Amino acid sequence: MTAAAHILKANALGKQFYEPERHYVLQNNTFEVAEGELVSIYGKSGSGKSTLLYILSTLDTDFEGELLINGTQIKGQSQSFLSEFRNRNIGFVYQSHYLLNEFNVLQNVLLPALKLNTHSRAELTEKARTLLTELGMEDRLSYPVYKLSGGQQQRVAIARALINDPGLIIADEPTGNLDRKNSEMIFELFQNICKTRNTAVAIATHDDKIYNNSNKSYEMIDGSLRL
Amino acid sequence: MNIKSIKTNLFIGLQYLTARKKQSLLAMLGVLFGVTTFIVMVNFMTGVNDFLDAAVFEGSPDITISPQPDLNKVMDDLDLDLMLNPLYDLDKIEDILEASPNVRAYSKQVITPAIFISQHVQLPGAINGIEADEEKKLYDLDKRILSGRGFESFSEEGNIVLGTSLAKKLMVKTGDSLRIIIPNGNEKQFRVSGIFSFGITTIDNVRTYAPAETLRSLLEQEELITNLHVKLRDRNNIEIKETLLNRVSKIGVEDWKDNNRTIVAGNKVRDVLTWSVSFALLLVAGFGIYNIMNITVVQKRKDIAVLKTIGYKNTDIVFIFLVQSLIIGIIGALLGAAFGYAISYLISVTPLQAKDFIIVDTYPVNFKGIYYILGIFFGILTTVFAGYFPSRKASKTDPVNIIRDI
Numbered sequence: 001m002t003a004a005a006h007i008l009k010a011n012a013l014g015k016q017f018y019e020p021e022r023h024y025v026l027q028n029n030t031f032e033v034a035e036g037e038l039v040s041i042y043g044k045s046g047s048g049k050s051t052l053l054y055i056l057s058t059l060d061t062d063f064e065g066e067l068l069i070n071g072t073q074i075k076g077q078s079q080s081f082l083s084e085f086r087n088r089n090i091g092f093v094y095q096s097h098y099l100l101n102e103f104n105v106l107q108n109v110l111l112p113a114l115k116l117n118t119h120s121r122a123e124l125t126e127k128a129r130t131l132l133t134e135l136g137m138e139d140r141l142s143y144p145v146y147k148l149s150g151g152q153q154q155r156v157a158i159a160r161a162l163i164n165d166p167g168l169i170i171a172d173e174p175t176g177n178l179d180r181k182n183s184e185m186i187f188e189l190f191q192n193i194c195k196t197r198n199t200a201v202a203i204a205t206h207d208d209k210i211y212n213n214s215n216k217s218y219e220m221i222d223g224s225l226r227l
Numbered sequence: 228m229n230i231k232s233i234k235t236n237l238f239i240g241l242q243y244l245t246a247r248k249k250q251s252l253l254a255m256l257g258v259l260f261g262v263t264t265f266i267v268m269v270n271f272m273t274g275v276n277d278f279l280d281a282a283v284f285e286g287s288p289d290i291t292i293s294p295q296p297d298l299n300k301v302m303d304d305l306d307l308d309l310m311l312n313p314l315y316d317l318d319k320i321e322d323i324l325e326a327s328p329n330v331r332a333y334s335k336q337v338i339t340p341a342i343f344i345s346q347h348v349q350l351p352g353a354i355n356g357i358e359a360d361e362e363k364k365l366y367d368l369d370k371r372i373l374s375g376r377g378f379e380s381f382s383e384e385g386n387i388v389l390g391t392s393l394a395k396k397l398m399v400k401t402g403d404s405l406r407i408i409i410p411n412g413n414e415k416q417f418r419v420s421g422i423f424s425f426g427i428t429t430i431d432n433v434r435t436y437a438p439a440e441t442l443r444s445l446l447e448q449e450e451l452i453t454n455l456h457v458k459l460r461d462r463n464n465i466e467i468k469e470t471l472l473n474r475v476s477k478i479g480v481e482d483w484k485d486n487n488r489t490i491v492a493g494n495k496v497r498d499v500l501t502w503s504v505s506f507a508l509l510l511v512a513g514f515g516i517y518n519i520m521n522i523t524v525v526q527k528r529k530d531i532a533v534l535k536t537i538g539y540k541n542t543d544i545v546f547i548f549l550v551q552s553l554i555i556g557i558i559g560a561l562l563g564a565a566f567g568y569a570i571s572y573l574i575s576v577t578p579l580q581a582k583d584f585i586i587v588d589t590y591p592v593n594f595k596g597i598y599y600i601l602g603i604f605f606g607i608l609t610t611v612f613a614g615y616f617p618s619r620k621a622s623k624t625d626p627v628n629i630i631r632d633i
């Protein structure tokens with residue numbers, strides 16, 4: 001564990017909101033994820049998990065402290081740079097499967113790849129097909145996404161997060177809307193991803209099972225992380 | 228933005244566009260309607276204007292020079308003296324006209340009141356006595372001849388050429404004879420050698436041509452010249468009028484505007500109406516698109532947030548939404564131009580029974596390429612403007628606020 005390089009390092013991370021009044025939601029946090037590591041953040045509702053993940057995923061740049069992802073200093077970078085950086089290095093999975101209804105399963109998975117644009121459309125389609133097959137979605141490729149079940153939609157979202165082979169996946173309560181069986185299956189998927197692809201995963205969750213079976217688990221209490 | 232990301236963004240934009248076919252179609256119909264109306268109105272109105280210009284100005288002098296500025300005085304004198312007033316200082320006037328580069332041609336006239344007596348009808352009027360060679364340079368009468376011959380018939384003695392409406396009132400055809408009595412009591416039997424139409428009743432009702440020499444001998448005034456008719460190269464430059472009035476005394480100078488005030492004003496009103504109504508229609512179409520795109524951007528807030536989290540930049544988002552209105556605009560404008568052409572064509576072959584003011588068989592319609600280019604250009608421009616602001620709003624969406632609400 002100590003031998004592996006860190007894909008993510010956060011130091012003295014803080015976040016304050018000014019509405020309705022000035023208050024700290026995150027205070028002086030240290031957070032580290034090594035390559036290929038599965039890290040979970042467990043905490044009560046309102047403790048600050050999502051707020052942390054938005055910062056880690058470079059969507060929220062208004063924070064205090066230092067954030068390094070893949071060796072890149074995130075603070076002070078332009079929006080345009082961060083867009084490209086996210087596209088290449090970070091996959092994001094939300095609580096509600098956030099797929100685009102105008103596109104079918106395959107097209108949804110292709111969206112980040114088409115943006116990155118390092119391979120031909122045919123090659124990318126092949127890659128997406130393989131990925132969806134691994135996730136057990138091979139017979140739903142040209143399905144409209146809104147006709148899929150919750151668990152299936154979450155698998156498509158995971159495929160979309162993986163298509164550009166990012167070093168880090170950030171998942172905000174990915175099993176929050178799923179039943180027990182589907183939750184277990186999605187968590188197993190994440191465990192597999194860490195092992196087989198050496199992709200690090202940071203998951204915010206209410207689920208004890210995830211908390212107990214991660215490589216590393218943080219607990220968030222009132223804006224402070226504890227190992 | 229490189230070609231590949233344009234292709235990607237175009238793909239996403241098209242996907243949204245085709246997902247709401249009904250709305251897109253409606254927006255496109257708005258542009259189509261705007262551009263069609265624009266083209267039909269401009270074609271038709273400029274057609275009418277050009278037709279009137281051609282009829283009036285091709286058949287009338289730009290500048291008329293006559294002996295006395297004070298017309299009332301002439302009328303009073305007429306009772307006592309039946310002699311016509313000649314233009315004095317003719318040499319001086321001709322020198323000024325010859326020296327002006329803006330004068331295309333001029334023609335000496337003997338214009339006398341007369342009474343026309345055909346077999347059935349008597350009518351008062353006036354005759355223009357002209358030199359065929361000079362008058363030819365002013366008007367292309369041959370183009371306007373309905374029957375018989377034009378100025379070249381004046382090589383034979385006793386020929387007269389009439390406007391079509393006048394001929395109808397007198398109930399004469401080419402070849403018929405026509406008796407003319409002038410104020411001094413002299414009369415002469417003429418032969419109608421040609422009938423013409425300029426397409427406008429103010430000319431076709433009254434104009435009569437005869438050789439100047441014939442009229443002079445009837446009037447018993449040798450070398451008489453009563454008026455000069457001038458055609459300009461640039462009709463809007465009437466400096467020559469001032470020059471003449473300043474340097475020659477005892478003459479009156481009228482320009483085309485004095486004689487055609489109502490037509491000039493009518494053309495202006497039609498111009499203003501055409502352009503303002505056309506642009507108003509395009510504006511309405513633009514508002515339609517603006518509304519639809521605004522609603523779309525609000526509806527697709529979550530999609531925009533997702534696209535941003537997976538790496539799409541602000542410029543990509545602008546492109547994705549702008550390209551939707553651009554496609555609506557391009558298709559709508561092109562179809563609008565086609566419909567505009569079709570409707571203009573139908574109007575141009577619609578028979579028209581107009582006899583009071585203008586004389587034409589069908590509606591006058593212009594078919595100038597530039598109007599189609601303008602229509603398409605402004606059609607697309609409107610949609611780009613209408614699409615730009617919602618698209619920019621879309622690109623400003625903060626993904627965190629939206630994902631938090633999920």
Ligand SMILES: Nc1ncnc2c1ncn2[C@@H]1O[C@H](COP(=O)(O)OP(=O)(O)OP(=O)(O)O)[C@@H](O)[C@H]1O
Binds near residue numbers: 018
């Ligand atoms: N834009 C904002 N302005 C002010 N306060 C905010 C804003 N966003 C979040 N907060 C506050 O920050 C705190 C942490 O919210 P956050 O969404 O991070 O919690 P969470 O741990 O993800 O909770 P849950 O488990 O319910 O998702 C909450 O008290 C919330 O009210």
Ligand SMILES: [Mg+2]
Binds near residue numbers: 049050051172
């Ligand atoms: Mg949360």
